[in-house]
Amino acid sequence: MHPFALERPRDLSAALAFGAQAGRNDAPAEYIAGGTDMVQLLQEDVRRPDRLISLAGLLDGRIESGSQGLRLGAAATMAEVAAHPAIMEQYPVISEALLNSASPQVRNQATMGGNLLQRTRCPYFRDIGYADCNKRAPGSGCAAIGGENRWHAVLGTSENCIAAHPSDLAVALIALDAAVEVLGPSGQRVVPLAELHRLPGDAPHMETVLEPGEVIAAITVPANPAARRSHYLKVRDRASFEFAVVSAAVALDMDGSRIRQARIALGGVGTKPWRVPRVEAALAGASLDEAALRQAAAFAAEGAQGRGDNDFKIELMQRAIVRAVGIAGARA
Ligand code: SF4
Numbered sequence: 001m002h003p004f005a006l007e008r009p010r011d012l013s014a015a016l017a018f019g020a021q022a023g024r025n026d027a028p029a030e031y032i033a034g035g036t037d038m039v040q041l042l043q044e045d046v047r048r049p050d051r052l053i054s055l056a057g058l059l060d061g062r063i064e065s066g067s068q069g070l071r072l073g074a075a076a077t078m079a080e081v082a083a084h085p086a087i088m089e090q091y092p093v094i095s096e097a098l099l100n101s102a103s104p105q106v107r108n109q110a111t112m113g114g115n116l117l118q119r120t121r122c123p124y125f126r127d128i129g130y131a132d133c134n135k136r137a138p139g140s141g142c143a144a145i146g147g148e149n150r151w152h153a154v155l156g157t158s159e160n161c162i163a164a165h166p167s168d169l170a171v172a173l174i175a176l177d178a179a180v181e182v183l184g185p186s187g188q189r190v191v192p193l194a195e196l197h198r199l200p201g202d203a204p205h206m207e208t209v210l211e212p213g214e215v216i217a218a219i220t221v222p223a224n225p226a227a228r229r230s231h232y233l234k235v236r237d238r239a240s241f242e243f244a245v246v247s248a249a250v251a252l253d254m255d256g257s258r259i260r261q262a263r264i265a266l267g268g269v270g271t272k273p274w275r276v277p278r279v280e281a282a283l284a285g286a287s288l289d290e291a292a293l294r295q296a297a298a299f300a301a302e303g304a305q306g307r308g309d310n311d312f313k314i315e316l317m318q319r320a321i322v323r324a325v326g327i328a329g330a331r332a
Contacts (some may be wrong), residue, residue, distance in 0.1 A: 008129060012058045012312035016185050016213045020053045022117045023207030025136050031055050031215055033075065035116040036102070043243040046119075046136060047130050053244065059113065060218060065090065070221040074113030078169070091221065092331075094228035097172035100234045103241045113216035116170050116180070116196065117327065119330035121151065123241050135204045150309040151245070154317075156271035161204030162307060164268055165197060166243050171267035171308045172232050174251040174275055184214035188298050192221075197272035226251035226263055229331045233324035234267075235316060244268035246316045248294045248324040259283050262325065266300065269317050276300045279321060288329040290322065296319040 009015040021027035029051040032038050041047040060073030065086035072081055081087055082098035102110065124130040124143040134139035144162050153164040170193065178193045186236050196208055210216075221227070230251035236242040247267035251259040262283040266274040282296035297318040304314045 001042055001045060002014060002050075002174045004042075004049055005051050007051055008056070009055045009058065010054065011082045012055075012156075012183065012215075015053050015055060016183065016215065017057055018051065018053045018109060019185070019212040020049075020051070020215075021212045022210045022214070023119070024205055026138075026171070026205065027212075031057070033114045034077070035114075036106050036110040036294060037114065041119060041126070042134055043060075044126060055215065058188050059111075059215070061111075063073050063087070067223060069223040070219075072112050072219040072221075074111060074218055076112050077116060078107035078110045078112070079104070082107065089228070090273070091176070091227045091230065093172040093175065093227070093251055094169070094221075094231045096232035097168040097234075097247075097249065100232060100247075101168045111235075112169070112219055115167055116164055116193075116219075119207075121166045122163040123151070125163060135163060135200075135207075138203070145307060148309055149307045151243075151268075152270050152307060153271045154304040154310055154313050155266070155274050155307050156199050157305060157307075158200045158202065158204070158271075160202055161200035161201070161271065164203070164287075165270060166331045168232065168234065168244060168247060168267055169275065170197075170273040171244075171247055171265045172230075172249040172275040173219065174220050175230070175251055175263045175265040176224060176227055178219055180216045181218040182210065182214050184211055188217070190220075193273070194275060200271050211282065224251070224253075224263075226253040228264075229254060229328050231324050231328040231331070233320050233327065234241055237318055246313055246320050248317070248320040250321070250324040250328045252325065252328045254329065259285055259286050259325075263327075264321060266317055266320075269304070269313050278302060285327070288326060290326070293322045293325050294318070297325075300311065 018028040030049040059075040070169035132143040234247040251263040278299035
């Protein structure tokens with residue numbers, strides 16, 4: 001493990017002044033909150049910051065639900081949010097995404113902000129025994145392209161990186177048009193969650209639009225009638241403590257037995273949480289008839305590119321959409 005100094009700032013403005021940078025392996029300073037992902041990567045020598053800036057006790061952890069929507073303080077834990085009565089009742093897709101993530105022990109420790117900024121599960125990224133990883137070592141190549149890539153993305157990839165985004169929570173939130181409140185040395189700004197994560201392009205080592213010093217302070221979700229009739233479907237290799245092979249977050253606004261508006265996002269298949277507007281448009285006015293759902297879900301495959309081992313995801317994600325829409329539509 002690379003030696004680092006642990007800083008414990010007295011308040012948030014002192015923490016921001018360190019200029020820590022999220023989602024970059026070349027950052028000399030990084031924030032640590034729950035630490036569930038960070039500590040693993042420090043132990044494996046994948047992340048090598050000289051300084052860790054502790055956010056313990058500095059960020060809001062409140063969960064607020066009202067007529068305008070939801071606000072989740074960045075320090076709220078996965079377990080607290082998953083078990084909150086208003087979220088279980090009014091935003092089941094969020095609660096289900098969290099309960100299908102990690103383990104009870106991890107959910108008790110991991111925070112909302114940290115969940116959105118967790119690093120990819122690409123095994124080549126997480127094992128420094130592999131030299132070729134543009135995300136960990138810019139310009140070194142990509143061992144997954146041409147290597148074993150069953151777990152990798154089929155949407156939003158580039159010739160430099162095909163790593164799938166790992167967060168279940170982000171998939172549920174993006175379906176609900178969530179945003180993040182960001183605090184930094186130059187003030188506060190709001191970033192739509194759909195714009196927080198970057199596509200890999202030719203710079204896969206830069207994962208988010210956060211500037212040096214910026215930290216996620218809260219997540220906001222606007223009120224929407226579809227949120228109540230929502231579902232998170234996760235397909236994975238084992239029943240617990242496993243990342244998604246494919247997942248689908250669905251929220252439906254129904255007009256009787258027909259879909260008035262659908263919101264759909266996919267996980268496990270994109271290099272960032274992946275919304276599918278063409279599928280949503282095709283579902284507007286559709287019934288829950290399986291043939292109609294299947295026809296709409298086919299639009300998810302537009303632009304998808306398999307790399308061999310992960311070709312099956314292109315079909316599986318369409319089936320996941322059909323199944324998740326059916327489950328959400330059957331909800332009262
Ligand atoms: Fe690295 Fe991305 Fe290639 Fe994985 S897919 S080895 S994270 S560059």
